[in-house]
Amino acid sequence: MTETILLDMDGVVLEGPGTPQSVYDRAADAAVDELGLEPTDRQRAGLRSHGYESVESACAALGTDPREFWRQKEEAASRLAAERIRSGERAFYGDVAALESLAERATLALVSNNRHETATFVADHLSAPFAAARGREPTPEGFRRRKPNPHLLEETLAELGVETGLYVGDRETDAVAAERAGLEAAYLRRSHNADGPLPEAVTYELEGLDDLREVPAER
Structure with missing residues (x-):
């Protein structure tokens, strides 16, 4: 399994593709x-x-x-x-429980287009320990630097002191941002993207977060 796993938030750990x-x-x-x-x-x-x-x-x-x-x-x-x-109006996906055991073998980080304050709140409320959590700043510049711009991913990699890893997302913009940041991309299937085409530049297709156990370790 890869040593550094960055995860999107909306549609990956939080139910639903985004803020209503x-x-x-x-x-x-x-x-x-x-x-x-x-x-x-x-x-x-x-x-x-x-x-x-x-x-x-x-x-x-x-x-x-x-x-x-x-x-x-x-x-x-x-x-x-x-x-x-x-x-409880907005819940976590049931398979986030898999992250707790994954954290014993990999460094986890949460990286979202959502607001930074929300990303840190979510990371703090999950049982798995996150080494970093990052979202957009409450400024026009922060809004414009959302994925597929790799800015948020690159900042998180710098904070962690690593250059490689895996980014888990549920949108094409996640895969594009991962590729631009030099990361492998995993595309997570949820109900809102179950039938869509697999984006280019995706290395792994996941049916749930439990599938991350099958991702090979970094070489």
């Missing part, structure tokens, strides 16, 4: 209240958007700093995401 739009809607509304804004319905829709450009445009119309609004929105989304996990 309802969380971003509530996070944007919380930022609106915190900053005392009075957006029109159209402006509120822009502020609720997951993309930074729409938020920036709405903030310009409202005369407020888009970077500050984005930070407030990201922080609120992280709080809401943590509440959903604590309450």
Whole structure:
């Protein structure tokens, strides 16, 4: 089995392919209240958007700093995401239990396009010990450096002091980012990607996290 295993979060350890739009809607509304804004319905829709450009445009119309609004929105989304996990509204996949025994033989890290605060929260709540956890920073630059940009993976490799390993993901962007970072890619099948084509640059196809025990050791 490979000595360093980096794992995506959404769709790999956390059920579901990503944060639902309802969380971003509530996070944007919380930022609106915190900053005392009075957006029109159209402006509120822009502020609720997951993309930074729409938020920036709405903030310009409202005369407020888009970077500050984005930070407030990201922080609120992280709080809401943590509440959903604590309450059980969003659960972990059952096979995350396999990570505890894997951690006895490999260094594990969590690397996600999701927010850094959420990634660290998830890593802390899993029974397996993670040597590192990394997500996007609550800035426009952090949002733009999401996978398939290899930035998050490269930063994590540098933190761990390694250059090789395996990245486990459930999207084509994960495989592309892994290849760009010099990692092998494992594609994990879940219900949301069960019938999709296997992305290029994938070395291993997994039916569950238990299959990681069958991945050969690094040479």
